[in-house]
Amino acid sequence: METETTENSEHHHFAHHFESADHEFLTCKQGMWLFLLQEVLFFCPLFVAYLIFRGQYLHDFHLSSHHLDWVMGAVNTIVLIASSFTMARAVSAAQRGLKDATVENLLFTILFACGFLLIKYLEYSHKFEVGTLPGKYFTNAELLKEAPQAPLFFSIYFAMTALHGLHVAIGIGVLIWIMRRAKKGEFGPDYYTPVEMTGLYWHFVDLVWIFLFPLLYLVG
């Protein structure tokens, strides 16, 4: 992965209201952490709803969770962790000024992210087939008999995974944009702010899944 160092990252000039490029970078990063704080709070009500209803309908949630394919969930966990790894590699490559390695790692991250969505799509379409859908669209009579609150479990399942999936989809868009900019040689040791910020966002998406996977698929 050794490549030539790019020189043209020098052309980034920090905005006039910052004292230095470093000031700009640190301000951006703090803004990003504030954004992630609001993202945590954004997902929070869904997690709280899940935990509260799980507490009330433990048995039903348990049975419903067995209707999720934990193998697919586990594969997706591995895919997302791998994507986080390549993302981290992309950031450190940009910091070192390795243009090709940056682009390569961003591309791997995008491919992993697409793989994640593909598996998610397969899972969703299976749920449509067997009728384990949210709320009033739930038509799986067999499960309903054993677990009257199964529709509630699947409402929460779809709400949480769809919101997470939306984050993945948005992440893919941002990653493509960053990759194209990296290809043009916009980033280097002196300016890699967008790569780092995208990285923070992407790791956050991974974080959410780290909790979703055991909660929904494993311990129900």
Next chain:
Amino acid sequence: MEHKKDDKHKHHILSNKLGLRILISLLVLTLITVVASRIDFGSYNFPIAMFIASGKALLVVLFFMGMKYDDNQNRIIFFSSLFFVAVFFLLTASDVFTRHVNWRARGPILMEVTGGVKFKKPWIPTPELIAHGKEVFSVSCVACHGSEGLGNGAAAAALNPKPRNFHEEAGWKNGRKPTDVFLTLKNGVPGSAMASFEGTLSAEDRWSLVHYVLSLGPTQPSSDTDDLKKVGITDPSKDDGGIGGGEKPQRKIPIGFAIDRYVSKAK
């Protein structure tokens, strides 16, 4: 924030070796959490899974997100969000889990119809039901609708729109068939002070109220089979409407009632 003109050296670069170690740790922890969930530790499965997930999350935050090398301000920002998550969960849980409600005893309208055993086919008006409805009315409805059902209760002066006058035939927002009135009692009337009584009155009490307030009016419309289907009565020839199951009315539990509404809507 302190920053010298040229402090690039402060920017930490994650080494390939450390990055790889974190990746392997995360994969190993994923494997452990899957294996652990296959083994039955009873009620410990959940805390074990959450403990491992927290460990994985910490690795991602510290190394991939670089929190380990970040400044304290960003640390405070991130961990304060977790603090508020904990506050949200603990306050909600401390309320919901300390209400001693049998969650399984309650259900949506389908099961409620068979509520008690006092009245068979409660959707058909009988003098007994009307008499029972009058009793319920004198407790739950008089404040707004007045003791005669003229819509002139003590609280009526403050209300807009005014409470229904049951002696008049015109103006019933949801219709005057027994099933229409039953649904009004179940759902309330949005945009008015009319509340839902689904959680505070049993289905039987609500049917008796329906027949009582209709008995005050000039005409008594009836519901056909299709109307009955709308409230979940699929087989009017049976005493329980062809539904089966039962419901124990639970009273004075507004939160539980709200949750139940949510659950029955979700269905």
